[in-house]
Amino acid sequence: MPEGKLCNRTPIKTDEQLKLTLGDKGGKQYYEEMNHLDVDSEKLWATIQKTMKSRIKTWLEICAHCGLCAESCFLYQVNGRVPEQVPSYKIQATLGQIVKKKGKVDNEFMQMCMETAWSKCTCCNRCGMYCPHGIDMGIMFSYLRGLLYSQGFVPWELKIGSGMHRVYRAQMDVTTEDWVETCEWMAEETEEEWPGLEIPVDKVDADIMYTCNAREPKHYPEDIAEAAILFHVAGENWTVPSEGWEQTSLSMFAGDWECCKDNVQNVYDAIERLKPKRATGTECGHAHRATVIEGPYWVGREDGQPPVPYVHYVEWLAEALRTGKLKIDPSKRIKEPVTLQDSCNYVRNQGLKDVTREIISYIVEPGYFVEMAPTKEHNYCCGGGGGFNGIGKYREQRNMALRKKMDQILDTGCKLVIAPCHNCWDAIRDLEEEYEIGIRWSFLKPLVIKMLDVPEHLLPKDE
């Protein structure tokens, strides 16, 4: 059958198409149409020839099928250690076959690939550390997702997610006006408690530009207020852009490469326009991966770097605490066993493991911090990474995936989990909802604000 009305090879580019797809509750019609979606083998093979570079070719070739990656995959561990969950098998049976067959695969095969790419891999890249050849199945799965997306085989929510980015240049329907209005609102709501606090929009030549996740203006604008409080107390000369404020990239999860590039370009344009000395973003893992780690390559920057140094929020926070711009009242430090979730996207992928621990050293009373096992770059995915959290079709598999993190947290004996990543935060929240193990979880911002030693001149006058 030709392409469906909702499930097709064309990205969502208009608000109308977006609403139409959204209106299809749970993607019922969408997935039904998918059953009849033809594979355009010619186009698929042409895409592969054009985009599959030597690294992935080599990886597919040299995999010795030794299976050493098996135990490294948390999804293998929690799913009864079945061979179908061994990373090398997962990628060879999907991408490997598509390449071998020069794109001549059928609908059923593509649907199997979709299920594998989005419910059996979170692109956490842990396997790459354990493969004797350094083969990173996570990277290959990201690539496979791109191929699948281009053929229309992508989970409903992610088709919508990248559609949101294309239509609104944000992962949710937040317009520029909504965003600027939200900043004003939050400044208004916060300035009484923090006299002089501002959220400067489009200030040129600031020391640091802040970007965030559209869910914040949409549902939790407190997060923006919290960021503002910390910048304010630290005395930062900061700004947010009116355009290019959205740092996340659901299109990366979806495999919508064209849109990925646009996401990043939009942020970089803001940097070029406002000329900040540096940039930073909210406590989000994948946004950082998209904008800072992979983004420069997507937009074709030869140095592989964003236009200005772009630090993760934890780097900014650690620096502010280290240099004394923010001071912690030692009596308010956390005095209960507390553990830390390492976000794959900036810990394993960028090596920021020590930065988060430095923050811990300032905000947790010595002796109360408990590491998960394994930890740092060896830590496991939260269980909901790579888009897994948001896909209704794979909810059961996702809930199963949460078990690894649950066991890790239970083993620490902690009731409080610090999760400086939107996605990890969500997964841990869902984990509690699903398994009720009696834990609390938090971003860093609200914790730090509670324990700040605020200089006299920043406090409200009459109190």
Place this chain on the structure above:
Amino acid sequence: MFKKILLATSGAPSTFGAARVAFDMAKRYGAEVIVFNVMGVPTKAFSQEVNDVRTGEKIEVDDEYRAWVEEELKNTFAKQIESVEFSKMILTTGVPHREILRAARDEDVDLIVMGASSGESSAYRMGYPGSTLQRVAKAARCPVMTVHRETASYWGGFGNIVFATDFSKQADNAFKFALTSAKELDCDLTLLHALDISGKVLDQNSIEDELIATRKRIRDTYVPQMGDFKNFDIEVWEGVPYVEIVKMARERSADLIVMAHHSRELDPEKARLGSTMEQVILRAGCPVVSVSKPDKV
């Protein structure tokens, strides 16, 4: 003074009292009622799924669902909607306190009326600490009226207002609201301070000295602002503040208690415990208005 009233309701019986008061006020004073409902609380990362605020069930909000909720609310408040001249309905999804504040700001309302359900709905408590009321009262630019007990909602217009002060900056705003209401609606106004002696053993003379001093403080602080308004009296009662405030309201057959909200505690869970306002709301036999900001008084 009440041109636009935002009635925040889940549609559950625990908010019927608030609805009764909101519509009665609108009818009496010719105001517009905006019936505001948060259909669901976002869940599951970026998916479209939300938890229904009442049942906790996972739903996807589409036009059909929206129409159904609208119909339900219309049926629930049918008679009341008919009784007022202007009303409209706003349905949305999001975190309740945030969406109430957003709507109040967008619509520039003069008063938010809501129930103070003590129901701990797990549907949206996950990850969002603190009660919806606590968070709305803290940040709203306009006064927030709460109606908790059933008896508080059988109300026949304002005649007696009790203003309870703790002399804070926010209490000044609350006082202005109480005074304006008393003037415009022709009410008696009681200015009360509840002297907190809970947990202390004090010598009676020093209690009495303090009562006298506080009386003077009320007189010095508020009376100069009264102008030609004469229907007021000043009381200072010693005891546990929330008990004294509720007792005074009963004694005066008050139909409105006005207080300041100004918890400095950032952690809403902690602020909630022991908050005088929260306790008064739970116990009072009349609507309670909390005022924090000076904008709409």
